[in-house]
Amino acid sequence: MGAGRTARDKARAELTREIKDEARRQLATDGAHQLSLRAVARSLGMVSSALYRYFPSRDELVTALIIDAYNALGDAVDQADRGATPGERWRNSCTAVREWALAHRHEYALIYGSPIPGYQAPQDTVGPGTRVPLTLLGIAAAGDPPDGPVPDGLRAQLDALAGVVPPGLPAGALARVVLAWTQLFGMVGFELFGQLVGSVDPAEEFFGFAVDQMAEYVGIA
Amino acid sequence: MGAGRTARDKARAELTREIKDEARRQLATDGAHQLSLRAVARSLGMVSSALYRYFPSRDELVTALIIDAYNALGDAVDQADRGATPGERWRNSCTAVREWALAHRHEYALIYGSPIPGYQAPQDTVGPGTRVPLTLLGIAAAGDPPDGPVPDGLRAQLDALAGVVPPGLPAGALARVVLAWTQLFGMVGFELFGQLVGSVDPAEEFFGFAVDQMAEYVGIA
DNA sequence: CAAATTCGAGAGCACTGCTCTTGACCGACG
DNA sequence: CGTCGGTCAAGAGCAGTGCTCTCGAATTTG
Numbered sequence: 001m002g003a004g005r006t007a008r009d010k011a012r013a014e015l016t017r018e019i020k021d022e023a024r025r026q027l028a029t030d031g032a033h034q035l036s037l038r039a040v041a042r043s044l045g046m047v048s049s050a051l052y053r054y055f056p057s058r059d060e061l062v063t064a065l066i067i068d069a070y071n072a073l074g075d076a077v078d079q080a081d082r083g084a085t086p087g088e089r090w091r092n093s094c095t096a097v098r099e100w101a102l103a104h105r106h107e108y109a110l111i112y113g114s115p116i117p118g119y120q121a122p123q124d125t126v127g128p129g130t131r132v133p134l135t136l137l138g139i140a141a142a143g144d145p146p147d148g149p150v151p152d153g154l155r156a157q158l159d160a161l162a163g164v165v166p167p168g169l170p171a172g173a174l175a176r177v178v179l180a181w182t183q184l185f186g187m188v189g190f191e192l193f194g195q196l197v198g199s200v201d202p203a204e205e206f207f208g209f210a211v212d213q214m215a216e217y218v219g220i221a
Numbered sequence: 222m223g224a225g226r227t228a229r230d231k232a233r234a235e236l237t238r239e240i241k242d243e244a245r246r247q248l249a250t251d252g253a254h255q256l257s258l259r260a261v262a263r264s265l266g267m268v269s270s271a272l273y274r275y276f277p278s279r280d281e282l283v284t285a286l287i288i289d290a291y292n293a294l295g296d297a298v299d300q301a302d303r304g305a306t307p308g309e310r311w312r313n314s315c316t317a318v319r320e321w322a323l324a325h326r327h328e329y330a331l332i333y334g335s336p337i338p339g340y341q342a343p344q345d346t347v348g349p350g351t352r353v354p355l356t357l358l359g360i361a362a363a364g365d366p367p368d369g370p371v372p373d374g375l376r377a378q379l380d381a382l383a384g385v386v387p388p389g390l391p392a393g394a395l396a397r398v399v400l401a402w403t404q405l406f407g408m409v410g411f412e413l414f415g416q417l418v419g420s421v422d423p424a425e426e427f428f429g430f431a432v433d434q435m436a437e438y439v440g441i442a
Numbered sequence: 443c444a445a446a447t448t449c450g451a452g453a454g455c456a457c458t459g460c461t462c463t464t465g466a467c468c469g470a471c472g
Numbered sequence: 473c474g475t476c477g478g479t480c481a482a483g484a485g486c487a488g489t490g491c492t493c494t495c496g497a498a499t500t501t502g
Contacts, residue, residue, distance in 0.1 A: 008468065008479070032335070033254075037459065049461080050481045058459065114253070114334025115414055126419060133420070154426035161420050178421055179404065179431050185416075186407015187400075193335065194342045195406075198351065199382050200399055205375035210400050217438075229448070229499065258490065270492080271450045279490065449498070458489065467480070472473105 016054050018044060020068065023061055024107070031106045032062065062110070063122050069107040074131030076100040081135055086143040086220045093135055094184055094211045101188045112189055133181050137167050137174075143220035145173030173219065180214040237275050239265060241289065244282055245328070252327045253283065283331070284343050290328040295352030297321040302356055307364040307441045314356055315405055315432045322409050333410055354402050358388050358395075364441035366394030394440065401435040 023040050037058050038048040055061040080096030083089040101108040111129070147170035150158065158171035169177070187210055190196050191203040200206035243261050258279050259269040276282040301317030304310040322329040332350070336342055342350075368391035371379065379392035390398070408431055411417050412424040421427035 006469070012479090036457085038457080047482050048459080049483075052460075053480065109335035112410075112414075112416075114330035129416065130419060151426060151430060154421070154430050157421050157426065164419075175421075175427065175430055176434075178427065179408075179434060182408040182411050182431070183400065183404035184407070186405075186410065187403040189333075189407065189410065190403050193333075195333075195350065197342075198347060198385075199354070200375070200378050200396075205372060205378065206396070206399065209372060209375050209396055210403070213397075213400060227500065233448095257488085259488080268451055269490080270452075273491075274449065443502100445500105445502075447498105447500070449496105451495090451497100453492105453494085455492080456490095459487095461486080462484090464483085465481095467478105469478085470476095472475085 012054070019051060019054055019061070020064055024065055024068070027065060027106050027110065028104065029106075032110050035062070037061065063124065065107070066111050066122075066125050067128050069104070069111045070125060070128030070131065072104070072107070073097065073100050073111070074128060074135075077132050077135050081139065086139050087215055089139045089142070090136075090215045090218075090220050091208075091211055093132075093139060094214075095207075097132065097184060098188050098191075098207055101192055105192055108188075108192060112185060113193070133178075134165065136181055136184075137165060137169065137177055140173060140177045140218045140220065141167030141169055143218065145169050145219040146176070147172035148176070150175050176218045180218050183210065183214055233275070240272065240275055240282070241285055245286055245289070248286060248327050248331065249325065250327075253331050256283070258282070284345065286328070287332050287343075287346050288349050290325070290332045291346060291349030291352065293325070293328070294318065294321050294332070295349060295356075298353050298356050302360065307360050308436055310360045310363070311357075311436045311439075311441050312429075312432055314353075314360060315435075316428075318353065318405060319409050319412075319428055322413055326413055329409075329413060333406060334414070354399075355386065357402055357405075358386060358390065358398055361394060361398045361401075361439045361441065362388030362390055364439065366390050366440040367397070368393035369397070371396050397439045401439050404431065404435055 019040060022043050023035060026040060026043070027035050035058075037051055040061075041048040041051045055064065077093050077096045077100075080092045081089050083092055101112075111125075150171050154175060155171050158174045162169060162171065162174060165174075187203070187207065191201065191207070194201075196203050196206075240261060243264050244256060247260060247264070248256050256279075258272055261282075262269040262272045276285070298314050298317045298321075301313045302310050304313055322333075332346075371392050375396060376392050379395045383390065383392065383395060386395075408424070408428065412422065412428070415422075417424050417427075
């Protein structure tokens with residue numbers, strides 16, 4: 001079971017990729033609920049039992065798709081995180097989240113909707129899942145972060161968090177960015193899942209407004 | 222097919238309720254994904270095909286559960302919406318959302334997670350789904366709502382919304398409450414789905430902080 | 443009382459995830 | 473170079489699913 005040396009290993013790596021690609025294709029069109037191992041195998045011209053040599057269960061395949069989705073979103077945001085001012089960077093990054101979500105609805109639903117496999121997210125997904133909030137934190141650190149008052153219990157959690165997370169933000173600013181983070185994804189999720197229909201949907205205008213408001217809130221001009 | 226007159230109609234109404242109750246029980250323990258018509262029927266001592274006399278499909282059963290969940294959450298919030306000041310009412314209502322969500326994880330995931338049946342939420346669910354935001358709007362109206370500047374396109378949407386929604390809030394205040402609404406549910410969803418694990422989980426402290434911040438933001442002392 | 447409607451039960455279809463066995467193929471080791 | 477162990481795809485099969493259809497029995501309606 002070495003790295004990609006022998007022909008067999010190469011073939012295995014390629015097939016693993018092809019399976020994921022086909023699964024992602026079916027996910028994009030039919031949704032995670034409809035994703036079927038047998039249909040993926042059929043589409044690849046093999047029999048369903050052969051697929052189990054590459055993924056031990058359907059949930060493992062879905063988990064692989066989840067990790068890929070987190071990374072795809074992370075890449076999209078990283079690529080959008082450009083601009084002369086922190087404000088531009090913030091707006092561009094937030095917009096990238098929304099646009100990626102709109103362009104990959106089912107993948108977004110997979111990672112930010114109800115967790116389908118089991119109660120807890122697999123450990124492998126937490127790393128890639130932290131990329132976007134870390135980017136937001138970095139942008140906020142480049143601004144003028146305000147350190148408002150924070151209750152003691154929360155302050156302890158935030159201090160512990162500040163020790164793990166790169167940018168040296170004070171607890172108050174950290175709390176504000178976390179709040180903005182939850183707002184951003186709450187808003188995007190609401191738009192995607194039809195919760196805004198009777199109110200501010202189409203949500204583009206409201207999205208821009210909210211992003212600006214939160215930028216101001218976290219101390220970005 | 223009259224109202225509950227004959228013995229048959231009574232039995233039908235009762236069985237419909239029993240089916241929903243059993244389905245909700247299985248939903249609570251196993252999650253929406255695992256909810257099985259056949260298991261529900263089995264648990265009720267009948268055969269699966271008999272169940273189709275009461276719900277034409279699994280999705281229709283789930284839709285009924287969704288409506289009930291919206292109403293249960295709405296009831297919980299309505300009951301919690303008490304307090305001497307708008308600030309108390311706001312805090313109590315927001316806390317009721319979180320506590321209901323934590324006590325009914327799978328039901329919450331059903332209504333605020335990825336929509337399982339089809340792309341669009343059935344029309345019957347939008348009414349009950351507006352109860353919580355309407356409550357929040359009412360509380361904000363009892364405070365001192367600030368009318369900040371709002372971009373033109375959004376202003377048009379908000380003015381249209383203001384004509385439909387009871388409390389006479391100016392557009393700027395309306396926008397702020399919508400933002401707070403998305404933040405609240407984004408935060409609760411994040412906590413429930415494990416997104417806050419490496420940062421501010423357990424989230425009780427952060428939740429209180431965010432609720433207070435948003436109260437201030439919508440003009441509640 | 444008779445006719446019409448509603449109902450539960452059962453069989454059956456197409457599908458799912460997953461397991462196990464059977465041969466074929468490949469790669470390393472003597 | 474040959475053998476031998478590991479890897480692989482294929483197929484059958486199991487238990488489960490949503491859903492449809494048919495068939496008697498029960499009940500409401502005329």
